[in-house]
Amino acid sequence: MAKKKRFRNPLKSIRESSSHAPEPSVPEPTIPDPSIPEPTEAETQPSKVDQDSTHKWPVKAIDEEHNIIKTLKLRAKEIHDVPDGLRIIVDFDEHYRPVGNAAGLLASVCGIVATNSTLFPICYEKWPALPESYFKEQWRSLFNLRFYFKVHEDYVKRYLMQSINRKWREHRIKLWDEFNDPALSKTEIINNVPEGVSLDHWALFVEYRFKPETQEQCKRNKENKAKQLIPHTCGAKSVARRRHELQLETGKSVGRGPMWNLIHKRKDGRYVNDKAKEIGYHGPEHSGRVRGLGLGAVPTVAFKHTTTRLSGMNFGSSDAGSSSTYLEKKVENIQSQMQALMAFVCSNQGGNVPQELSAFFTNSTQQAPDGDGGSGMPNGSNPNSNLEDA
Known part of the structure; x- marks a missing residue:
C-alpha cells in the first residue's frame, strides 16, 4: 500500500512562513512550484x-x-x-x-x-x-x-x-x-x-x-x-479496546457506567466537567447509538433485544424464557385458528377436505415449538436482523 501523503497547502505554507520572517532587503521571490514546496516546521511533524x-x-x-x-x-x-x-x-x-x-x-x-x-x-x-x-x-x-x-x-x-x-x-x-x-x-x-x-x-x-x-x-x-460540552479522555484508542483491556485486567465484565466514568475522568479521578458527572451514561440515546460503548455498538445488540419481524410478530432475544413462552402461545393461537378454519371448510364440503388443502392443514396443526422457540424460527443471532434495525 502506498504511503499516505499529508495534505498541505503550499500557498498557505509560503504565506505563513513569510509572515514570520523579517522583512527582506530584496524583492520577494516569486511563488515556487507547488509540487516542490519548501517544508515548514508543521510539515515535518507527523500527522495522526x-x-x-x-x-x-x-x-x-x-x-x-x-x-x-x-x-x-x-x-x-x-x-x-x-x-x-x-x-x-x-x-x-x-x-x-x-x-x-x-x-x-x-x-x-x-x-x-x-x-x-x-x-x-x-x-x-x-x-x-x-x-x-x-x-x-x-x-x-x-x-x-x-x-x-x-x-x-x-x-x-x-x-x-x-x-x-x-x-x-x-x-x-x-x-x-x-x-x-x-x-x-x-x-x-x-x-x-x-x-x-x-x-x-x-x-x-x-x-x-x-x-x-x-x-x-x-x-x-x-x-x-x-454545544458538545462533554469531552472524553479516551484518546486514539477505541472505547471497545479500552473496555476489553480492562476486562482482561480485572477478569470481570465492564458495563456502560464504569466505562463512561473511565473515559470522562482525568488521571486525578475528577470528571472532565460537571456536565459529564451530571449526565453520566443516562438520558436519551442518539438514534442507532449507545452511550458509553463507542463506535459500532447499536441498541439492538447492546440491550440484548434484537428483533426480527415475521408476519407481524416480533421475536426478541432479551429473555429466552419469555420469548419461548410467547412463541408457544402464538403457535397455540395459530393452531386453534387453523382448526376452526378446517372445521368451516369441512362443513361446506360435506365433511371432506379438498385434497390440495389436506396436506396444508395437517402440517399447520401438527407443528409444535421446540424448547428454543421452534426450529427455523428467526432469532436475535441473525446479523441481518441487526443490520436492518440498527
Whole structure:
C-alpha cells in the first residue's frame, strides 16, 4: 500500500512562513512550484494518520492452509506485504466491535483507505452518494483477503462502513480547512489542487463547498459542535479496546457506567466537567447509538433485544424464557385458528377436505415449538436482523 501523503497547502505554507520572517532587503521571490514546496516546521511533524501507519502492531495471523497461527509485527501501510495465505486475526466483543491490537491495525488501515481519494473520492457530496462498488472493491481486495474476522461478515461490514465513513468525512473537513482561503477566488482554489486528488474531483468538491446550502449546513454543524460540552479522555484508542483491556485486567465484565466514568475522568479521578458527572451514561440515546460503548455498538445488540419481524410478530432475544413462552402461545393461537378454519371448510364440503388443502392443514396443526422457540424460527443471532434495525 502506498504511503499516505499529508495534505498541505503550499500557498498557505509560503504565506505563513513569510509572515514570520523579517522583512527582506530584496524583492520577494516569486511563488515556487507547488509540487516542490519548501517544508515548514508543521510539515515535518507527523500527522495522526502517519503515526498510525508507522506504528508496529503485534498481531496474530492464521495460515488457513496449514492451520498454523503466527505472530507478526505489522505497520498499517504494510498490510499488502503480508504473505499470501496469511490473514490477520481480528477478535470481536459481545457487541460485535473489534478489540485487541488487531483492532488498532484494522482502524489504521481504514484510515489509510478512507483518505485515499482514488479509493474513496471526495467529489461526492455525501457518504450515501458514493456508489457501493467502492466499498465492495476494498472488501474483496483488502479486508476479506488480509483479515480473518471471527464474526459474521455482516457485522464486520457494518463496522468498516462506519469507520471509513467517519474518517472520510473528517478527511474532507481537514482538507477544506487546509486549502480554503478567503483571500482567493473559487477559481484560484480549484487551481490549487491537493496532491493525490484529481483536478476533476477537486473542482466538484470546491463547487459543493461553495454552495449556499452547504455553507448554511456547515454553520449549523459548527453551532451544534459548540454545544458538545462533554469531552472524553479516551484518546486514539477505541472505547471497545479500552473496555476489553480492562476486562482482561480485572477478569470481570465492564458495563456502560464504569466505562463512561473511565473515559470522562482525568488521571486525578475528577470528571472532565460537571456536565459529564451530571449526565453520566443516562438520558436519551442518539438514534442507532449507545452511550458509553463507542463506535459500532447499536441498541439492538447492546440491550440484548434484537428483533426480527415475521408476519407481524416480533421475536426478541432479551429473555429466552419469555420469548419461548410467547412463541408457544402464538403457535397455540395459530393452531386453534387453523382448526376452526378446517372445521368451516369441512362443513361446506360435506365433511371432506379438498385434497390440495389436506396436506396444508395437517402440517399447520401438527407443528409444535421446540424448547428454543421452534426450529427455523428467526432469532436475535441473525446479523441481518441487526443490520436492518440498527
